[in-house]
Amino acid sequence: xxxxxxxxxxxxxxxxxxxxxxxxxxxxxxxxxxxxxxxxxxxxxxxxxxxxxxxxxxxxxxxxxxxxxxxxxxxxxxxxxxxxxxxxxxxxxxxxxxxxxxxxxxxxxxxxxxxxxxxxxxxxxxxxxxxxxxxxxxxxxxxxxxxxxxxxxxxxxxxxxxxxxxxxxxxxxxxxxxxxxxxxxxxxxxxxxxxxxxxxxxxxxxxxxxxxxxxxxxxxxxxxxxxxxxxxxxxxxxxxxxxxxxxxxxxxxxxxxxxxxx
Amino acid sequence: xxxxxxxxxxxxxxxxxxxxxxxxxxxxxxxxxxxxxxxxxxxxxxxxxxxxxxxxxxxxxxxxxxxxxxxxxxxxxxxxxxxxxxxxxxxxxxxxxxxxxxxxxxxxxxxxxxxxxxxxxxxxxxxxxxxxxxxxxxxxxxxxxxxxxxxxxxxxxxxxxxxxxxxxxxxxxxxxxxxxxxxxxxxxxxxxxxxxxxxxxxxxxxxxxxxxxxxxxxxxxxxxxxxxxxxxxxxxxxxxxxxxxxxxxxxxxxxxxxxxxxxxxxxxxxxxxxxxxxxxxxxxxxxxxxxxxxxxxxxxxxxxxxxxxxxxxxxxxxxxxxxxxxxxxxxxxxxxxxxxxxxx
Numbered sequence: 001x002x003x004x005x006x007x008x009x010x011x012x013x014x015x016x017x018x019x020x021x022x023x024x025x026x027x028x029x030x031x032x033x034x035x036x037x038x039x040x041x042x043x044x045x046x047x048x049x050x051x052x053x054x055x056x057x058x059x060x061x062x063x064x065x066x067x068x069x070x071x072x073x074x075x076x077x078x079x080x081x082x083x084x085x086x087x088x089x090x091x092x093x094x095x096x097x098x099x100x101x102x103x104x105x106x107x108x109x110x111x112x113x114x115x116x117x118x119x120x121x122x123x124x125x126x127x128x129x130x131x132x133x134x135x136x137x138x139x140x141x142x143x144x145x146x147x148x149x150x151x152x153x154x155x156x157x158x159x160x161x162x163x164x165x166x167x168x169x170x171x172x173x174x175x176x177x178x179x180x181x182x183x184x185x186x187x188x189x190x191x192x193x194x195x196x197x198x199x200x201x202x203x204x205x206x207x208x209x210x211x212x213x214x215x216x217x218x219x220x221x222x223x224x225x226x227x228x229x230x231x232x233x234x235x236x237x238x239x240x241x242x243x244x245x246x247x248x249x250x251x252x253x254x255x256x257x258x259x260x261x262x
Numbered sequence: 263x264x265x266x267x268x269x270x271x272x273x274x275x276x277x278x279x280x281x282x283x284x285x286x287x288x289x290x291x292x293x294x295x296x297x298x299x300x301x302x303x304x305x306x307x308x309x310x311x312x313x314x315x316x317x318x319x320x321x322x323x324x325x326x327x328x329x330x331x332x333x334x335x336x337x338x339x340x341x342x343x344x345x346x347x348x349x350x351x352x353x354x355x356x357x358x359x360x361x362x363x364x365x366x367x368x369x370x371x372x373x374x375x376x377x378x379x380x381x382x383x384x385x386x387x388x389x390x391x392x393x394x395x396x397x398x399x400x401x402x403x404x405x406x407x408x409x410x411x412x413x414x415x416x417x418x419x420x421x422x423x424x425x426x427x428x429x430x431x432x433x434x435x436x437x438x439x440x441x442x443x444x445x446x447x448x449x450x451x452x453x454x455x456x457x458x459x460x461x462x463x464x465x466x467x468x469x470x471x472x473x474x475x476x477x478x479x480x481x482x483x484x485x486x487x488x489x490x491x492x493x494x495x496x497x498x499x500x501x502x503x504x505x506x507x508x509x510x511x512x513x514x515x516x517x518x519x520x521x522x523x524x525x526x527x528x529x530x531x532x533x534x535x536x537x538x539x540x541x542x543x544x545x546x547x548x549x550x551x552x553x554x555x556x557x558x559x560x561x562x563x564x565x566x567x568x569x570x571x572x573x574x575x576x577x578x579x580x581x582x583x584x585x586x587x588x589x590x591x592x593x594x595x596x597x598x599x600x601x602x603x604x605x606x
Contacts (some may be wrong), residue, residue, distance in 0.1 A: 188520035188539035204513030213522035254454040
């Protein structure tokens with residue numbers, strides 16, 4: 001079997017909290033001894049309530065958050081051992097899409113600048129034709145190159161954010177609530193786009209969401225987090241058909257279905 | 263027949279800026295009886311929040327409303343400030359998505375509720391108002407209410423804060439509650455609790471509820487009737503059953519088909535189901551063309567032809583499953599083809 005794209009072993013993250021006079025700093029254990037792997041081409045959905053540690057865990061995958069203990073191996077390399085240059089190389093391979101596209105795109109840069117900067121930052125030249133092809137791969141036409149973020153809608157901006165993530169042909173995309181800020185009708189477009197990328201380009205995904213229905217539709221495997229730990233993990237179909245852990249069951253039961261009540 | 267708690271007739275809301283007036287909501291009508299819930303569903307630009315605010319006469323500066331709104335027997339659009347102050351909180355109350363912005367960080371929770379009590383009835387003593395606050399916190403399920411009244415908003419979790427805001431809104435037993443995305447910022451398990459609480463209190467008080475939401479899941483679990491808005495106009499209106507079983511507007515079916523479902527089945531090839539997305543992005547009345555605002559995104563518009571782009575469709579009566587129910591849709595198509603096809 002080929003090496004997994006991401007393998008986390010017994011990873012923990014403790015955030016320091018402000019200690020008062022005479023009070024001991026205990027810190028907040030956001031992630032508590034988690035092990036997780038994502039195979040090549042696999043989409044893993046990470047669900048949990050707010051504060052369960054899912055975003056912290058996702059950010060440890062590409063070194064944005066440094067774990068307090070445990071090892072993170074991305075694409076076979078131990079992230080903790082990487083030099084600055086090594087981290088930079090890692091991040092070509094592991095891209096990220098955030099929840100709020102307006103907040104994650106520079107308001108003073110056109111779409112062209114935003115995309116070209118990705119290549120530039122990694123010492124690569126790029127051409128207009130390449131940028132146009134990139135935009136087309138996310139369903140936008142060449143017009144968008146000249147636009148600023150405020151001149152596009154939320155869905156279009158999230159497409160730009162996905163294009164930016166795709167620019168350097170990553171093996172893994174970490175998507176943290178990529179559709180939570182979007183309108184229902186637009187959310188479906190972006191979810192379909194991400195699903196196509198996984199299928200057609202074999203990109204692996206770590207998809208973080210609080211929305212079980214989104215995860216259900218989209219992931220091969222699901223991990224459920226509660227208070228910093230993964231309490232249940234398994235193939236998507238199984239988890240939703242017969243959730244075992246009480247936390248998963250509570251989430252499944254509480255998710256309102258767009259169906260007539262029986 | 264009993265008078266409805268809320269009656270809205272031909273409501274239009276416009277914004278004036280720089281001498282230019284543009285409508286954001288046009289010709290909305292609805293009626294809502296005590297004990298019932300009407301869900302207003304829509305996306306960005308649909309005008310759902312502005313409609314809720316117009317009923318409370320809480321419109322932002324530069325906005326004005328025309329038409330007629332009767333809430334708890336009061337003409338809201340012609341009421342003067344004194345009357346409005348009396349109506350708000352006592353007859354009509356509102357709960358917002360962001361509970362933090364509805365609370366003052368400088369006042370404890372008890373003070374918020376006691377203030378609502380005393381504004382409504384100045385003869386109530388401070389001590390009695392405080393006691394009502396404890397009672398009300400207990401009623402909305404906040405543990406140790408006698409202790410909780412002394413806490414400040416930041417000491418509460420999001421779910422507890424939303425409960426406190428509900429306590430504040432309902433302490434004077436309003437006839438109508440307007441809930442604008444009351445659970446959108448909450449975790450699903452907390453959302454389910456808050457929806458259950460609202461339902462319970464509604465039954466206890468016989469209150470009418472206008473539930474503003476973008477989420478068909480929330481709507482299905484809470485509403486009796488549904489009003490679907492698109493670009494400031496009514497797209498469809500009907501009982502929950504009609505809206506789900508025989509929707510008559512392509513936007514309604516499109517919105518539902520675009521909503522991911524927990525029970526999404528695998529198709530025969532073992533591939534995942536794709537969502538049926540609506541192309542394009544939601545628009546507002548301001549940016550809509552002369553015809554149907556949904557036409558540019560509608561998969562059925564070319565079946566009708568030019569009419570969709572030149573003529574605004576008016577709401578017309580559609581078949582209903584309910585006795586005496588009203589089912590309206592604003593679409594040039596009399597019947598949606600292969601309805602089950604589209605809805606799945």
